[in-house]
Amino acid sequence: MGSDLNVVIATDCGSTTTKAILIEKKDGQYRQTFRGEAPTTVEAPFEDVTRGVLNAIQEIEELSGRKILDGERIITPAEGDVGVDIYISTSSAGGGLQMMVGGVVQAMTGESAQRCALGAGAIVMDTLAANDGRLPHEKIERIRQLRPDMLLLAGGTDGGTISHVVELAEYIAAADPKPRFGSGFMLPVIFAGNQDACKEVVKVLGEKTDLTVAENIRPVLEEENLAPARHVIHDLFLEHVMAQAPGYRKLMGWTGAPIMPTPAAVGEIMQTIARQQGINVVGVDIGGATTDVFSVFGEIFNRTVSANLGMSYSISNVLAEAGLDNIMRWVAFDIEEADLRDRIKNKMIRPTTIPQLLQELQVEQAIAREALRLAFVQHRQLAVGLKGVQSERTLADVFEQEATGESLIRMMELDLLVGSGGVLSHAPRREQSCAMLIDSFQPEGITRLAVDSIFMMPHLGVLSTVDEQAATEVFERDCLIYLGTCVAPVGSGKVGEVCVQYTVDLPSGRQVGELRVGELVLLPLADDEVVEIELEPARRWDMGAGPGQALSARVCGGVVGLVLDGRGRPIQIAEDDHLDQVSAWQGALNLYGE
Amino acid sequence: MAHAYTPGLRVTRHAVIQKERRLPLKGEVVVERGVEVRRDQVVARTELPGDVATMNIVNRLGISPQELAGYMLKKEGDQVVEGEPLAETRPLIKWFKTTIESPVSGTVESISPVTGQVILRKAPKPVEVLAYVDGVVDEVIAEEGVRIETRGAYIQGIFGVGGECWGALHLAVEDANAETKTIGAEAAGKIVVVGSLITLEIVEQARQAGAVGLIGGGIRDQDLRDLLGYDLGVAITGAEEIGLTVIVTEGFGRIAMAGKTFDILRACSGMEASISGATQIRAGVLRPEIIVPSATAGDEEHVGGDSEGLQVGNVLRVIRMPYFGQIGRVSGLPAELQEVESGAMVRVLEVEFDGGEQVVVPRANVELIEE
Numbered sequence: 005m006g007s008d009l010n011v012v013i014a015t016d017c018g019s020t021t022t023k024a025i026l027i028e029k030k031d032g033q034y035r036q037t038f039r040g041e042a043p044t045t046v047e048a049p050f051e052d053v054t055r056g057v058l059n060a061i062q063e064i065e066e067l068s069g070r071k072i073l074d075g076e077r078i079i080t081p082a083e084g085d086v087g088v089d090i091y092i093s094t095s096s097a098g099g100g101l102q103m104m105v106g107g108v109v110q111a112m113t114g115e116s117a118q119r120c121a122l123g124a125g126a127i128v129m130d131t132l133a134a135n136d137g138r139l140p141h142e143k144i145e146r147i148r149q150l151r152p153d154m155l156l157l158a159g160g161t162d163g164g165t166i167s168h169v170v171e172l173a174e175y176i177a178a179a180d181p182k183p184r185f186g187s188g189f190m191l192p193v194i195f196a197g198n199q200d201a202c203k204e205v206v207k208v209l210g211e212k213t214d215l216t217v218a219e220n221i222r223p224v225l226e227e228e229n230l231a232p233a234r235h236v237i238h239d240l241f242l243e244h245v246m247a248q249a250p251g252y253r254k255l256m257g258w259t260g261a262p263i264m265p266t267p268a269a270v271g272e273i274m275q276t277i278a279r280q281q282g283i284n285v286v287g288v289d290i291g292g293a294t295t296d297v298f299s300v301f302g303e304i305f306n307r308t309v310s311a312n313l314g315m316s317y318s319i320s321n322v323l324a325e326a327g328l329d330n331i332m333r334w335v336a337f338d339i340e341e342a343d344l345r346d347r348i349k350n351k352m353i354r355p356t357t358i359p360q361l362l363q364e365l366q367v368e369q370a371i372a373r374e375a376l377r378l379a380f381v382q383h384r385q386l387a388v389g390l391k392g393v394q395s396e397r398t399l400a401d402v403f404e405q406e407a408t409g410e411s412l413i414r415m416m417e418l419d420l421l422v423g424s425g426g427v428l429s430h431a432p433r434r435e436q437s438c439a440m441l442i443d444s445f446q447p448e449g450i451t452r453l454a455v456d457s458i459f460m461m462p463h464l465g466v467l468s469t470v471d472e473q474a475a476t477e478v479f480e481r482d483c484l485i486y487l488g489t490c491v492a493p494v495g496s497g498k499v500g501e502v503c504v505q506y507t508v509d510l511p512s513g514r515q516v517g518e519l520r521v522g523e524l525v526l527l528p529l530a531d532d533e534v535v536e537i538e539l540e541p542a543r544r545w546d547m548g549a550g551p552g553q554a555l556s557a558r559v560c561g562g563v564v565g566l567v568l569d570g571r572g573r574p575i576q577i578a579e580d581d582h583l584d585q586v587s588a589w590q591g592a593l594n595l596y597g598e
Numbered sequence: 599m600a601h602a603y604t605p606g607l608r609v610t611r612h613a614v615i616q617k618e619r620r621l622p623l624k625g626e627v628v629v630e631r632g633v634e635v636r637r638d639q640v641v642a643r644t645e646l647p648g649d650v651a652t653m654n655i656v657n658r659l660g661i662s663p664q665e666l667a668g669y670m671l672k673k674e675g676d677q678v679v680e681g682e683p684l685a686e687t688r689p690l691i692k693w694f695k696t697t698i699e700s701p702v703s704g705t706v707e708s709i710s711p712v713t714g715q716v717i718l719r720k721a722p723k724p725v726e727v728l729a730y731v732d733g734v735v736d737e738v739i740a741e742e743g744v745r746i747e748t749r750g751a752y753i754q755g756i757f758g759v760g761g762e763c764w765g766a767l768h769l770a771v772e773d774a775n776a777e778t779k780t781i782g783a784e785a786a787g788k789i790v791v792v793g794s795l796i797t798l799e800i801v802e803q804a805r806q807a808g809a810v811g812l813i814g815g816g817i818r819d820q821d822l823r824d825l826l827g828y829d830l831g832v833a834i835t836g837a838e839e840i841g842l843t844v845i846v847t848e849g850f851g852r853i854a855m856a857g858k859t860f861d862i863l864r865a866c867s868g869m870e871a872s873i874s875g876a877t878q879i880r881a882g883v884l885r886p887e888i889i890v891p892s893a894t895a896g897d898e899e900h901v902g903g904d905s906e907g908l909q910v911g912n913v914l915r916v917i918r919m920p921y922f923g924q925i926g927r928v929s930g931l932p933a934e935l936q937e938v939e940s941g942a943m944v945r946v947l948e949v950e951f952d953g954g955e956q957v958v959v960p961r962a963n964v965e966l967i968e969e
Contacts (some may be wrong), residue, residue, distance in 0.1 A: 171713040
């Protein structure tokens with residue numbers, strides 16, 4: 005099928021905006037050529053997602069001169085300047101896929117179930133477990149109250165005891181849960197636990213829910229087997245959830261490949277890239293309602309979604325969770341608290357507005373830093389190794405007391421940090437995106453930074469399921485805008501002390517300098533330039549080779565350049581004169597002009 | 599971007615309004631198509647399954663789950679009353695007998711031979727759905743609810759808290775920009791229109807006076823936080839129990855009510871209205887509403903219709919700083935992107951305010967006011 009594709013139109017129906025891109029094969033290469041966007045129309049007065057899709061495609065028609073629509077029909081296949089070969093789409097509108105998961109032990113099958121659902125693109129509303137500290141009637145009440153789109157029940161290793169997982173099934177049956185959409189339907193439930201318990205679970209849940217049995221996600225303690233259950237989630241998402249949302253039945257009839265939940269598509273493309281380049285990647289997509297964080301470390305993929313951290317619908321929740329002081333520490337001016345609160349709430353109730361004033365932009369970017377920081381904290385908590393695994397220990401391990409379930413996110417080993425979502429991709433200056441990523445993720449050692457220019461990753465993720473080559477070609481040529489590289493020694497010290505001595509062979513000539521604690525330095529290094537840097541950290545400061553150990557590396561440039569960050573990890577923010585400090589950092593990176 | 603502006607909220611003097619009234623679970627619809635209903639009349643009812651109580655009887659009797667059936671005095675589906683024996687041991691010496699009594703009245707829902715768990719369900723809870731607006735039953739959705747049609751004024755607010763209620767509309771101010779300082783006994787049982795700002799003090803006074811609802815242009819977030827007792831993170835409201843329903847028509851802060859909104863409320867002063875503060879700005883948007891059924895005929899429009907695009911001459915409200923809350927007319931729609939102060943390149947429009955001042959605003963930052 006892949007080689008037949010010359011013109012592809014892809015949309016991503018987000019909770020706020022529907023984004024369309026046109027991909028065309030020109031001179032044997034796939035390139036993203038035009039884009040259009042329009043507000044998503046799942047809500048009243050339209051209540052039909054296809055309106056927004058048509059509006060976004062119409063914009064592409066106007067810009068490209070290609071006729072794609074015949075009334076409300078997408079013309080396929082392409083012939084000359086008319087039509088496209090395939091239309092594909094992802095969606096997170098209408099709140100995305102909302103799931104509840106259950107497992108016997110919270111830190112073991114409970115977490116595996118959570119990772120399974122998150123990786124499939126869901127928002128996990130709650131995790132039930134036999135040991136979650138809640139009384140049975142509280143669990144039952146919670147299931148009844150939440151009305152998820154579907155429920156994933158895991159628990160037990162194959163051949164193990166069945167009573168605990170059957171007990172959870174009994175709670176679910178007692179709650180007699182109803183799905184979020186369609187009161188006449190039964191709630192889809194996936195059982196992916198101890199296969200010996202299948203018969204009993206079917207007996208308990210078979211008549212009360214729409215039960216599907218999948219392979220155990222934790223067949224043995226040492227292994228997670230998430231893919232089969234994720235496929236079932238995806239199928240049920242299309243059958244039950246999508247088909248209920250306004251206009252989606254029509255949209256599903258238009259697409260040439262199954263509609264994917266947006267985060268699942270982003271995960272798909274990130275894994276492809278990490279695999280192909282052999283690198284560790286962290287990606288973030290900050291949307292209006294939610295923030296998704298993806299990581300691929302040593303080929304282990306993890307995704308988390310922070311359901312109530314976002315820049316429009318959920319902006320007020322960022323304020324509630326981060327607190328005013330944490331937001332204001334990134335702003336170089338004072339603002340009255342009551343005024344700021346009203347502004348944030350007004351953004352919440354009118355989510356599609358954009359900052360017209362520079363001060364408003366600065367406040368929004370400060371809120372974004374906190375949303376990103378909090379979302380990453382949540383990601384680190386879940387992106388951990390399997391818990392409950394007995395590992396073989398050698399004599400050498402006796403001296404390293406590492407518990408199971410350690411974090412997989414090792415910032416010093418991170419190669420590429422990619423940001424996407426309106427506030428990062430559409431920041432008026434790329435320096436602003438660069439600063440937001442560094443301040444919130446606090447990369448350590450040497451890390452390359454990029455943004456997804458127009459949030460194309462979902463489109464490319466779903467395209468990769470149809471034609472991997474086309475998706476990869478567009479990703480490499482048009483998707484990422486490399487901002488540059490962040491060089492950040494880890495440690496803490498007194499402001500003004502030297503933390504690293506550096507020698508860098510810039511195209512303009514060799515530059516030798518000292519990076520001081522509390523300082524940010526921006527060196528010019530363009531997108532296609534790769535140079536050698538030698539770093540000699542001071543005692544107690546680590547560049548990746550160990551405290552005080554020198555390091556040489558090749559670093560890549562970008563539209564911003566090479567950022568040397570001497571602010572320490574975690575970033576040390578002054579309590580008394582933080583306005584001057586923030587102002588100096590903004591000046592160093594030229595964030596807001598004169 | 600063809601629709602790069604926020605579609606305006608519905609504000610109509612004469613509308614045909616249809617309200618769907620659905621049960622949370624299937625049940626019985628108690629009115630027929632074509633009958634007139636009053637706002638406080640029951641239109642459908644059902645029973646929600648009762649709460650459950652779980653008991654692990656095997657642990658208490660010291661037996662295995664497989665043996666449980668032999669010790670149970672009740673079987674699945676049996677009724678039990680609180681204190682009634684559910685299971686007991688039968689030792690040779692009666693003195694050693696252990697009896698497990700039911701902690702609640704209800705039905706035995708399940709007895710599990712796998713987990714040894716017994717689930718008891720309390721009596722079902724009746725749920726009734728009221729008509730909410732005066733009108734006529736337009737459609738009966740079998741076992742689920744009805745659609746009620748009414749004619750009258752329909753105003754969508756931007757944000758609200760509190761659920762459905764009804765009462766006579768009472769205007770406490772003379773113009774849309776004014777602010778009410780005090781509310782007295784005359785507000786009892788009424789929905790009070792307070793002008794540009796709903797303060798916490800006014801809410802307190804309204805509650806004491808027994809008012810059922812408050813409508814105003816804006817509210818300060820700090821006051822909302824004090825009113826609710828917590829910082830509202832995500833705008834999903836309607837279930838707050840704060841003693842009355844609060845609807846703001848414009849936004850947060852002190853903002854004059856849109857002229858048209860205020861004029862309709864003034865014209866309906868003294869009439870019975872139904873209001874709901876329920877707001878959901880995500881996953882199927884829901885805005886608070888004010889419905890004033892009336893027999894007066896006019897050029898009616900259906901609520902829920904499509905809106906046309908943005909055109910020169912349209913009346914709009916700016917919904918973001920620096921012109922937040924100001925009302926003007928579209929005077930130009932330049933096609934090319936323009937740079938605004940924040941440095942962003944965006945699609946803009948030119949607005950002329952009432953005083954003649956001309957400004958440029960991003961299209962995303964305006965809201966149409968339908969005339």
